[in-house]
Amino acid sequence: MRRLxxxxxxxxxxxxxxxxxxxxxxxxxGFLTTNNILNLVRSVSILGILGVAMGLVVIGRxxxxxxxxLMAISVASTLQLISTGLPLPQALVLxxxxxxxxxxxxxxLVAYVEIPAIFATLAMGTAIYGFGRYFMFNxxxxxxxxxAEALRWLGDGTVLGIPAPIVVFAxxxxxxxxxxxYTKAGGYLRAVGDNYAAARITxxxxxxxxxxxxxIAAMIGFxxxxxxxxxxxxxxxxxxxxxxxxxxxxVVVLGGIGLSGGRGAVRNIVVGTLLIGVxxxxxxxxxxxxxxxxxxxxxxxxxxxxxxxxxxxxxxxxAQQGDI
Amino acid sequence: xxxxxxxxxxxxxxxxVPAVSDVTFTLEPxxxxxxxxxxxxxxxxxTKMLAGVVAPTSGEIFLAGQKVTLTTPSxxxxxxxxxxxxxxxxxPSLTVAQNIYxxxxxxFHRLRGLYIAGQQFLQSLNFNVDPTALVExxxxxxxxxxxxxxxxxxxxxxIIFDEPTATLTPEEKYQFFALVERLRDRxxxxxxxxxxxxxxxxxxxxxxxxxxxxxxxxARTAELDREKIVRAMVGRxxxxxxxxxxxxxKVRSAGRKVLSVQNLSMGKIxxxxxxxxxxGQVTGVFGLIGSGRTEAxxxxxxxxxxxxxxxxxxxxxxxxxxxxxxxxxVRDGIIYVTEDRKLEGFFExxxxxxxxxxxxxxxxxxxxxxxxxxxxxxxxxxxTEALSVRAINNDARVIELSGGNQQKVxxxxxxxxxxKLVIFDEPTRGVDVGAIAEIHQLINRLADDGVAVxxxxxxxxxxxxxxxRILVCRQGRIVEEFVGTQADEETIMYAxxx
Numbered sequence: 001m002r003r004l005x006x007x008x009x010x011x012x013x014x015x016x017x018x019x020x021x022x023x024x025x026x027x028x029x030g031f032l033t034t035n036n037i038l039n040l041v042r043s044v045s046i047l048g049i050l051g052v053a054m055g056l057v058v059i060g061r062x063x064x065x066x067x068x069x070l071m072a073i074s075v076a077s078t079l080q081l082i083s084t085g086l087p088l089p090q091a092l093v094l095x096x097x098x099x100x101x102x103x104x105x106x107x108x109l110v111a112y113v114e115i116p117a118i119f120a121t122l123a124m125g126t127a128i129y130g131f132g133r134y135f136m137f138n139x140x141x142x143x144x145x146x147x148a149e150a151l152r153w154l155g156d157g158t159v160l161g162i163p164a165p166i167v168v169f170a171x172x173x174x175x176x177x178x179x180x181x182y183t184k185a186g187g188y189l190r191a192v193g194d195n196y197a198a199a200r201i202t203x204x205x206x207x208x209x210x211x212x213x214x215x216i217a218a219m220i221g222f223x224x225x226x227x228x229x230x231x232x233x234x235x236x237x238x239x240x241x242x243x244x245x246x247x248x249x250x251v252v253v254l255g256g257i258g259l260s261g262g263r264g265a266v267r268n269i270v271v272g273t274l275l276i277g278v279x280x281x282x283x284x285x286x287x288x289x290x291x292x293x294x295x296x297x298x299x300x301x302x303x304x305x306x307x308x309x310x311x312x313x314x315x316x317x318x319a320q321q322g323d324i
Numbered sequence: 325x326x327x328x329x330x331x332x333x334x335x336x337x338x339x340x341v342p343a344v345s346d347v348t349f350t351l352e353p354x355x356x357x358x359x360x361x362x363x364x365x366x367x368x369x370x371t372k373m374l375a376g377v378v379a380p381t382s383g384e385i386f387l388a389g390q391k392v393t394l395t396t397p398s399x400x401x402x403x404x405x406x407x408x409x410x411x412x413x414x415x416p417s418l419t420v421a422q423n424i425y426x427x428x429x430x431x432f433h434r435l436r437g438l439y440i441a442g443q444q445f446l447q448s449l450n451f452n453v454d455p456t457a458l459v460e461x462x463x464x465x466x467x468x469x470x471x472x473x474x475x476x477x478x479x480x481x482x483i484i485f486d487e488p489t490a491t492l493t494p495e496e497k498y499q500f501f502a503l504v505e506r507l508r509d510r511x512x513x514x515x516x517x518x519x520x521x522x523x524x525x526x527x528x529x530x531x532x533x534x535x536x537x538x539x540x541x542x543a544r545t546a547e548l549d550r551e552k553i554v555r556a557m558v559g560r561x562x563x564x565x566x567x568x569x570x571x572x573x574k575v576r577s578a579g580r581k582v583l584s585v586q587n588l589s590m591g592k593i594x595x596x597x598x599x600x601x602x603x604g605q606v607t608g609v610f611g612l613i614g615s616g617r618t619e620a621x622x623x624x625x626x627x628x629x630x631x632x633x634x635x636x637x638x639x640x641x642x643x644x645x646x647x648x649x650x651x652x653x654v655r656d657g658i659i660y661v662t663e664d665r666k667l668e669g670f671f672e673x674x675x676x677x678x679x680x681x682x683x684x685x686x687x688x689x690x691x692x693x694x695x696x697x698x699x700x701x702x703x704x705x706x707x708t709e710a711l712s713v714r715a716i717n718n719d720a721r722v723i724e725l726s727g728g729n730q731q732k733v734x735x736x737x738x739x740x741x742x743x744k745l746v747i748f749d750e751p752t753r754g755v756d757v758g759a760i761a762e763i764h765q766l767i768n769r770l771a772d773d774g775v776a777v778x779x780x781x782x783x784x785x786x787x788x789x790x791x792x793r794i795l796v797c798r799q800g801r802i803v804e805e806f807v808g809t810q811a812d813e814e815t816i817m818y819a820x821x822x
Binding site: 185205263 | 627649650651653654655660662667668669670671672673674678681682683685686687690692693694695737738741
């Protein structure tokens with residue numbers, strides 16, 4: 001049941017993105033310029049990086065709702081530490097350490113305490129945000145201080161004319177792809193997501209693998225946070241309380257990574273990201289109201305999930321586990 | 325006298341395969357009728373037809389001489405036929421009285437009236453259950469009483485029980501029998517499915533025995549005894565052709581003792597069981613469903629979570645081991661091949677090659693931390709050829725294969741791990757006849773190569789055909805041991821039932 005007619009969901013979405021591109025190019029002046037295209041990809045590259053993080057967890061039959069909170073708080077903490085005079089490398093190590101520790105707790109709660117991922121990470125997201133606001137800083141927005149200037153390249157720099165966020169996105173995709181397809185751990189991750197019980201019986205280290213997948217997501221989340229902060233020279237921690245994490249899930253599901261686990265690859269995330277990028281960009285050029293944009297996004301997410309359910313029906317076992 | 329309920333020439337086929345074929349079954353008013361047979365004999369299917377859960381493929385149902393069509397369970401209930409399942413269908417968060425009157429309008433208002441009515445009703449049945457108690461707080465026996473009360477409340481003239489005593493303690497069983505008597509005195513007819521022959525002999529008026537979906541005999545209980553029932557349950561015709569006579573083959577002698585289990589207990593299912601498995605030999609384990617054979621194997625191989633571990637010792641090659649997860653067991657060479665390949669056997673999004681390679685990686689047969697496509701193809705080809713897996717190529721997805729070929733892939737995934745001890749749990753369930761023979765050959769080859777092989781099966785001909793040594797499991801423990809060629813179906817079944 002993977003195919004609708006002869007098309008996979010990924011192909012449908014890719015076709016849709018191309019169609020939208022063509023329609024926008026014909027109807028919207030200024031859409032099909034190099035500048036706008038670079039701008040388009042650049043604007044969704046952070047979403048794409050987060051999509052890779054979320055995608056890896058979803059392929060492992062989990063979900064990480066704490067991803068955005070984790071990104072905001074770990075990077076904001078890093079900036080705060082820099083502003084108090086800590087050198088950049090040390091601050092980065094601490095920020096990454098905080099991020100990994102959070103991923104470790106997420107993974108521990110899901111794999112060993114056996115709490116459904118959706119609840120564990122939801123609660124963790126709230127806890128991380130509270131922790132950051134209480135212990136690390138008092139303001140919603142943490143600005144860059146001179147000590148952090150070196151990071152600005154991640155937002156402003158270019159490589160051969162390509163903006164750095166796009167380069168980072170491409171790199172993250174490439175590494176994630178190699179990991180998923182060509183390493184033993186990546187194979188284990190897909191096995192655990194495909195069929196947890198079978199993976200366990202086969203001798204796959206199932207619980208350590210779940211732990212690892214949340215830690216990898218946390219690490220990628222930290223990178224996404226650095227790019228976010230570098231682009232605007234600050235970290236707005238209010239994003240932790242926004243619906244941004246659902247946009248990330250939208251990208252993952254839209255690209256055709258089944259919520260039932262095991263299915264999908266990095267290219268699905270790229271395709272999902274492109275469609276969202278084209279859509280948001282087009283809607284912005286058309287000057288569609290933000291609230292209306294939300295309606296459109298919501299409808300698309302629902303449609304994607306319905307298609308996912310039809311193409312990848314979840315078995316009874318999954319339903320009983322109560323996870324998503 | 326017209327029978328109260330009659331199924332005339334009932335056949336039920338699933339995808340063309342008959343689970344029950346041409347069975348005629350009658351139930352007299354006010355009788356207790358026991359339905360016996362092996363696992364898969366068609367008992368459940370027969371009763372489900374009578375209770376409107378499944379529709380017969382052909383055949384007719386008559387209620388008090390009138391032809392009826394039962395399309396849903398509520399249809400059957402409206403005709404006075406109720407079925408009580410092993411897993412109760414009660415709502416745990418509601419009270420006893422609310423559950424009894426669940427489908428009536430008065431359930432959720434006038435609680436006081438509900439409890440008074442419930443109290444009187446339960447007393448009239450002589451059931452000692454508090455109508456205001458929450459169902460989740462009740463024991464298994466009391467839950468059953470509530471189910472029965474609900475059935476009686478709906479004016480059930482026929483109550484069908486599916487293995488009513490399987491989950492009950494001896495004390496609760498005794499109460500259940502008393503309750504059946506009371507129901508009979510009220511004129512209710514009862515059908516009950518059971519694996520426990522003694523119970524059937526004790527409380528039933530008549531017995532019907534099914535085998536391989538066919539009716540074997542119906543007789544008054546007084547005319548039967550244990551021996552006659554066992555013989556009727558296992559007598560075979562069809563299967564002899566498939567397996568031939570297994571008595572003239574040579575029995576392999578025991579090699580070294582690979583696995584030794586002593587006084588293993590786990591939850592309510594595995595009770596103080598002890599057994600050994602030797603290398604170079606096939607040890608068959610026979611037991612009815614619920615006898616704890618699968619659970620014992622899963623404890624040994626670390627598959628079952630050990631929250632309810634009650635003690636005992638497992639030794640591998642003389643060394644005490646205790647596995648909490650399967651991975652160390654796999655690394656030590658104990659491989660469990662599951663009875664449910666779809667649920668916990670293979671990876672459905674992956675190809676044949678990937679499935680087998682996953683076994684090799686997890687078993688530590690590949691050294692590198694990366695996936696080598698060449699190595700994957702080589703290993704996959706080696707094993708699909710050895711097991712003659714039939715597929716277009718090794719990139720085909722396992723989910724697209726036939727049951728037999730799926731099973732072979734699951735077996736290949738296990739054998740690639742170079743096991744010392746393989747535990748096959750129902751290795752030929754849902755597998756076509758040709759593949760059954762191939763899987764049996766493979767099992768024999770493994771034993772000839774010196775591997776310790778344990779085969780769990782609830783199919784007697786398979787056990788007799790394949791085993792050098794036969795262990796019989798009953799109520800959570802190994803109770804008898806036979807030499808493969810010296811046992812026959814009747815002696816084994818005799819040991820397995822209680």
